Amino acid sequence: MATVFKKTSMLTDAPSHYCPGCTHGVAHRLTAEVIEELGYKENVVGVAPVGCAVFAYNYFNCDMQQAAHGRAPAVATGIKRVLGEDTLVFAYQGDGDLASIGLAEIVHSAARGENFTVIFINNAIYGMTGGQMAPTTLLGQKATTCQAGRDPKVNGNPIKICEMLSTLDGVAYVERVALGSVGGIRKAKRALTKAFKYQIEKKGFTLVEMLSTCPTNWRMTPKQAMDYVNEEMQKIYPPGVFKEVK
Amino acid sequence: MKVLMKGNEAIAEAAIRGGCRAFFGYPITPQNEIPEYMSCRMPQVGGVFIQSESEVAAINMVYGAAGAGARAMTSSSSPGISLKQEGISYICGAELPCVIVNMVRCGPGLGGIQPGQGDYFQAVKGGGHGDYRMLTYGPSTVQEAVDIIYDAFDKADEYRVPVMILGDGMLGQIMEAVEIPPMKDPATFPKKEWATTGKGYGDTRRIINSLYIKPDELEEVTNRLFDKYKIMAEREVMAENYMTDDAEIIITAYGTVGRIAKSAVNILREEGIKAGLLRPITLYPFPEKEYKKLAQRKDVKMFYCFELSMGQMVEDVRLSVDGKKPTLFYGRTGGNVISPEDIVKAVKSEVK
The missing domain is CATH 3.40.50.970 (Thiamin diphosphate (ThDP)-binding fold, Pyr/PP domains)
Known part of the structure; x- marks a missing residue:
């Protein structure tokens, strides 16, 4: 019998702890597939964040480091600089990790043009801690620390990471994709492939932001969560390529 | 060279x-x-x-x-x-x-x-x-x-x-x-x-x-x-004993204060006061046994700890001495540095 589909060997067989309808699984698989397809599965180090993806080191089937909250880009910097340009390095971070507590680390890694790839999961909420407001929470969106919905006068405004990082020299490639549809997932894989290729070509800092779901903390069904990504999130966070140095 | x-x-x-x-x-x-x-x-x-x-x-x-x-x-x-x-x-x-x-x-x-x-x-x-x-x-x-x-x-x-x-x-x-x-x-x-x-x-x-x-x-x-x-x-424990063999007063200090204390020991010795210096080099692990050895000696009368703080290492000194001998403390802070003369004066005020 012909094999028509098989799971990438860059993922372990460990059962995932992610909630039903969460797109972390999709993002993991795409990342793993791209690394394998590029032929780097035995020449790659990943960095796991603090947040829902903290256990990423259990799932990616390669050398992994678990970083302190927000510090994955600094850890990835240390790894990449000592291992050299021929080893692929990636950091996998959520929105609280990257856009709040770790803002300095991501901005300065980008400005230095650190030659690694960041997978940025933006689901507009703190998932692991139970649904608190994130730096990327939409205006009006409810969270356990802004229960009437995010009010800019009280809670500030959403941070647009791709737009911000694209202004920095040293950034080679920044794209935002949305995991709310099959088309979006396909685009996400193309974006990841590009990002890792640019890293292999030593072009500099690369980041792919993935608009993601959190049905549990959004209090939605998986289907409603997908619709929310496609209808609400994309209004504030339009997908697209924000910077590409060819 | x-x-x-x-x-x-x-x-x-x-x-x-x-x-x-x-x-x-x-x-x-x-x-x-x-x-x-x-x-x-x-x-x-x-x-x-x-x-x-x-x-x-x-x-x-x-x-x-x-x-x-x-x-x-x-x-x-x-x-x-x-x-x-x-x-x-x-x-x-x-x-x-x-x-x-x-x-x-x-x-x-x-x-x-x-x-x-x-x-x-x-x-x-x-x-x-x-x-x-x-x-x-x-x-x-x-x-x-x-x-x-x-x-x-x-x-x-x-x-x-x-x-x-x-x-x-x-x-x-x-x-x-x-x-x-x-x-x-x-x-x-x-x-x-x-x-x-x-x-x-x-x-x-x-x-x-x-x-x-x-x-x-x-x-x-x-x-x-x-x-x-x-x-x-x-x-891994490291400590320097300086003239502690017959010392009655054990001065203790670490880091740069340790070298200042060594000068103080020399001055005190010239004046006929039997002082010695126990200078921890490893601060963790702390040279507890060195203190215990000296604390058990009958001729040792007291420990005197000098630090550029309000008293931090002295707590480990006291734990090590374990109440067997009095342990005094002298500290300067704010960036003021203890001089050999400060130590000499402090020690002499206890030896009458």
Whole structure:
């Protein structure tokens, strides 16, 4: 019998702890597939964040480091600089990790043009801690620390990471994709492939932001969560390529 | 051949000779000569230097580099070391070897830029969260600092712990004639099978981590850390006894105050007062047995501890002396340094 589909060997067989309808699984698989397809599965180090993806080191089937909250880009910097340009390095971070507590680390890694790839999961909420407001929470969106919905006068405004990082020299490639549809997932894989290729070509800092779901903390069904990504999130966070140095 | 070097620069060169090939730092007085020196020297030896965006980033770069197998180091001074505490806790939890230099200034807060010893508790009791310790040295001369940091990476690798060099502004800024040891050959360093070099895959993959959700697992890890500290306490303790053989008054001090106290002992001896100096070189593990030995001696009348703080090491001295002899304390802070005459005067007021 012909094999028509098989799971990438860059993922372990460990059962995932992610909630039903969460797109972390999709993002993991795409990342793993791209690394394998590029032929780097035995020449790659990943960095796991603090947040829902903290256990990423259990799932990616390669050398992994678990970083302190927000510090994955600094850890990835240390790894990449000592291992050299021929080893692929990636950091996998959520929105609280990257856009709040770790803002300095991501901005300065980008400005230095650190030659690694960041997978940025933006689901507009703190998932692991139970649904608190994130730096990327939409205006009006409810969270356990802004229960009437995010009010800019009280809670500030959403941070647009791709737009911000694209202004920095040293950034080679920044794209935002949305995991709310099959088309979006396909685009996400193309974006990841590009990002890792640019890293292999030593072009500099690369980041792919993935608009993601959190049905549990959004209090939605998986289907409603997908619709929310496609209808609400994309209004504030339009997908697209924000910077590409060819 | 001896060369005249500033403490900070001599320490930086000795670190490179000892195998350091990755340095990450952020400017803060009075340690700036270390990153400045490293920024020139690292490229010459094929190493990595980054001036990071913060002390927080620097220590996490050390985490990444050490986890990938490099001999990595950072340096800072008190407020900056406070910022590194999160990273130090993770480094201890993940059992990563590295070297951290703290050229201590005065606190709390922004404090001042003059020498201080107020970071003793932070260094030896675990300044970050959780149960951990660091192999901590308090050198008193530039030569001693050079010799310690030269071997510090070997110790860090042996135990997979961070090694802290607890200096102070004086040690960093003073110029002394020092003998810088020869370059160690990296080929002789132990192989790090646990390091994430990128070559691991499937069964051979390595994970650098400090997260253990199951209580039994975390307890086992913590026990393993403390088993290592126990071995360190058996093998690594260093202290200098100076004229303590027949001493009735044991002066005790570490770091630059230790060398000042040595001058005080000489003056007191000239005046016929039987004083001696017990100077801890390792601050963790603490030379507890040295104190116990002296405390048990009938001719020893008292211990007198001198520090540039309101009294931190004195607590470990008292725990070690265990009430067997009176233990007095004299401290200066704010950047004021204790003089030999201060010590002589303090001791003489107790000997009537």
